Amino acid sequence: MKIKLPKGFKANGMHCGLKKKRKDLALFYSVKPAKCAALFTSNLVKAAPVVFCQKQLAKTNCIRAIIANSGNANCMTGERGLKDAKRMAKEVAREMHLSEKTVLVSSTGVIGRLMNMDPVIKGIPHLVKGLSEEGIIEAAEGIMTTDRFYKISSRTLNVKGKKVTIVGVAKGAGMINPNMATMLAYIMTDVNISEKALRKALTAVNEDSFNAITVDGDMSTNDTVVLLANGAADNRMVTEKGHDFENFVKQLGHVMSEIADMIVRDGEGATKFVEVTVKGARSFKTAKKGAKAIANSVLMKCAVHGGDPNWGRVASSIGSSGIKFDPNKMDVVLDGVVFLKNGRFVDPSAEKKKYVFKDSDVSIEVNLHQGDKDACVHSCDISKKYIAINSYYTT
């Protein structure tokens, strides 16, 4: 099956030689200038391409191309790293007759090694030549590191009689090796939308998608989410209010949540997908903080892995999360089975307990009964395979 990009977008991926065999270079291209909204890692240690993109986007908001490589994160590489990132943009601009200012750069791979620029420079002309409206899978493969499968999602919607398409692609391999498992995501859409609305949509959706998955609590040095909108659908401009905007946000939400969840599911070593919901909080922020504390608890991940309905770990991890609540009002529900009600242990029947945490998709629900705000976070379990993979990586 071929997945078609939104109107006016092309992509390609190839093997240039940074890695031994698998594809290691990707290019995303918009035929006409695309408005851009982007989010980057908040890690203080930022890779060179992240610094470069932030500088680019401080000057312009019209992007034509994004070049990304896997196999090397170009991080902690000093001045030379910044020069290399810049050179990647320059070469793409030269080859495609674009302004250098309109090109973004991403890298993912090992930290602390200087880029091997020769294969990248030699690869760029071939990469450009192979650009196609159906090249999204190749591009998705080009940014993969330890990913077992590529992550693509798409949706269409109708805006005032015009068909609008949203296609998102991401990489990130969940629990394996987040040094390599930088999360990169590119979402392309042909919608005609105001810059303000585009930013608002990305920020809103990011909170419930990429910002609602947690892998092992570590944040990569290279994390990047870019949303490009080139207006080729030719709809009447969507602004930051009204039904069209809401519908766009909704569909963008589907695309981003799908690719974010694929990252969680792709954790090598991960065997279960965990949905953690904290309900009845006074604020969304509180609910989210509590849910993240539960989702990141290694002990909880172990319990899920072993199919052990250890609700005490849930209570203990939210208790030490730093949020305020009354433990005597708290409910804890695992896979639909109530274990704690108003702070009291409700011993479920052995029959009921038997099924808790046994499926590939499990749920943990906490109700604080303090307010009406909820938050949901997606995570995965931890297995011996995770330890095996992560104990002997660079050696």
Added chain:
Amino acid sequence: MKIKLPKGFKANGMHCGLKKKRKDLALFYSVKPAKCAALFTSNLVKAAPVVFCQKQLAKTNCIRAIIANSGNANCMTGERGLKDAKRMAKEVAREMHLSEKTVLVSSTGVIGRLMNMDPVIKGIPHLVKGLSEEGIIEAAEGIMTTDRFYKISSRTLNVKGKKVTIVGVAKGAGMINPNMATMLAYIMTDVNISEKALRKALTAVNEDSFNAITVDGDMSTNDTVVLLANGAADNRMVTEKGHDFENFVKQLGHVMSEIADMIVRDGEGATKFVEVTVKGARSFKTAKKGAKAIANSVLMKCAVHGGDPNWGRVASSIGSSGIKFDPNKMDVVLDGVVFLKNGRFVDPSAEKKKYVFKDSDVSIEVNLHQGDKDACVHSCDISKKYIAINSYYTT
């Protein structure tokens, strides 16, 4: 070898029946009223004995006895749990002809189950009868859960010609099952010291001992540290200033650090002891926060486990810890081998790299070059055994 308690202290431990075979009840007793300084878990979900002790210590500061059980944490047990904790204190007071107000209670074990009080009540007379100046090992065994060995440390010092003894006992089994691995510590000393000085000493030493070990980032619902000083050494009173105070703090520091480190070393599944030092920070708080972020990173723990000198994980984890620093000035040194100097990768020889993270005791040192404050945190690695142990606990 028998370890003698400080003058005027007795202890005992026994099997009463909360657990199948191993000892599950312990008693610490001071012949004369002892001044007490104590610290409890900051987890919002606090076990009943913690709530009980905090209430007791709000009323009095003179403690005569501490009763502790293992096998049940008496946590999330509502009003009944509080009554049970109170009853334990009451029975000890009755049996020993003490005021109820002078008895503290601790519990450690599984969360959410009501106490089986019968064996405890029946055990107390025997426990009291067996009290002895040489009963510290029995008491240490009585509070063990998944601990593989008991944790005791002692020091003596000279205060104005009088011999002062400090004996500390703790339980906690590092990486295994912190639901069970509540950290309990009791430090007894015969020093004559002012109340203010006692509190000051405990707070200061705790920061560099129990508060400087990290297991898996989770904080137990039952964590308790109690320091008792009964003055039986008959020295001239130590106040919060001067050489005698400093010397007492120093020796107390040795005792508390030793038993804290024993907790880290006792992690089943843990194979390596990790010392993380962050130097050159603007404040101690910043240095500690950075060191804890590195020490708690599951990826770092995996790297240490596998003997993989993955310095990128160190840089990334401190980068996302929330502290402010300039990554371009940072040094990273693993087991004495420099990997990063002023933010640049220094590729050490293969010969040097070969020895990094290979011994049972390893070190990670980061210098931020921002100031002159340092902090040190002790932690351990994570292994497949940890996952195995924690995946199938309550089932």
